[in-house]
Amino acid sequence: MTRLDEVGLVARRLGDARLAALSVSAGASLLRQSGRHGDALTRDGRALALVDPRPDVHDHAAVAAVADVMVNLAADNLGLGRFGASERLLNRADRVLAPHDETVGEEWVTGRPRVRLFWVRAERALYTGDPATALIEARRALALVRRFGAAAPPRHRIKTELIVAAAVSASGDTDPAIRTARRLRAEAAAGDLIPLEWAALSLLAGIGDDDAYVRTDMDDRYRLLYARGMPFVTVTNDR
Template sequence: MDDEAFGSNPGAWPLPSAVTPHDRWLRAVAAAGQGRYACAHADLDALLRLRPRGLMLSLAQSTRASFLRQLGWHDRARSLDGRAWALSGGTGEAGADALVGLAADALGVGRFAASQRALQRAADLVAVTSGARLPIRLAWVSAELAMACGDDTALAHAERAVHLADAGPSIRHRVKSRVVLAAAHCAAGDLGAARQEGDRALAESGEHGLIPLRWAVASLLVGIGSAEHSPAQITDIRDTCAETVIRRGGVWRSR
């Protein structure tokens, strides 16, 4: 299951069966990466029925919060990330995950100072936590906050995410990192580089069935144009991805 959630096969469907709480969590992560939110929530519900403790219970809350954020519900995600933080005991992987989530939640509702404080606390935990996933997540949200604040460090954060993701096994992390990099180039005014990275992420997200990321990068390219697709084609890709997410159980905030 690691290969589907955080490895080289993120588009696999149907997903392997799961019995343990950890496998249920991996199934939920993999399903959401494909925009299969109904399946992802069902796996998290099944995980919670197994009465997990500690790390896994906290990660389940953080993961459900991330699904809400992906669909625009940052305000609803905040309470779940707060619960995840409380359950984590403020330490380790779960604590860092919850803090990065809280930073993203605050960013999504325009609370930039609160987002920065959460990121600073998360960075302290990430520095003493093993694994490749959390430094990448920290770089994503750091880049997004910098873009929102007009800070010229956005590109450096996005490039760090790409570097870290390219050194790891997760195709999904690589694609999202390129989406963030495309947005950072756009924010810096380099539309040529933004289109180049955006077109690459569009192709890779389509190849691997990563529908939410394909929607996100198509939404960016609708605004700045694509070097490889016409405006009508990009708009169709964006709208088709949004409709696919709805069919798979996602509820967009903007709709």
């Protein structure tokens, strides 16, 4: 995260609050992906303090920055089991994005945080034992990603399909979920998207894939991510 901190420092010197907030929030995402939700919450709180919570609706970059931070905070609270706070933050992000509704020609700059909003809503539904709602929200995200086509990076499409697979599995239909996760694991590996490959392997392990190499490969990718600086929870930083 050192380079992200440097970007944030330069952004603050230049008076670019949006870039400063996004650099802080990007660092928080690494912590969140590593299971350190409390640390991520602190960092995302700093990001929110850097942006105007009521951005000009015509400034799409500002709208995206505010919505992103709110979605991130919702994900942090979800990881901490604070479901009510998570829902309130998602609703706030939804209101920020409302003038850029996906039904009226939304651009990817604001479409991306909306996709992420659907992700967290789906994950919240999974956390609270509502796989039907999770599947609805995950499919909304997938429909939006597909509508943007090449404008949406492959990693967004892969993660979205992984969330759909998780919701399908939670609904009791594990075989198609396993097939999808295996395909996505291969696609992530081909694109050197190691965090997503690890996520796909973790999903496969969680839903009972009988491939003998799943857990071995998952541990291998974990070690690789750790070696590359992913700040996983340890006895010294456990939050």
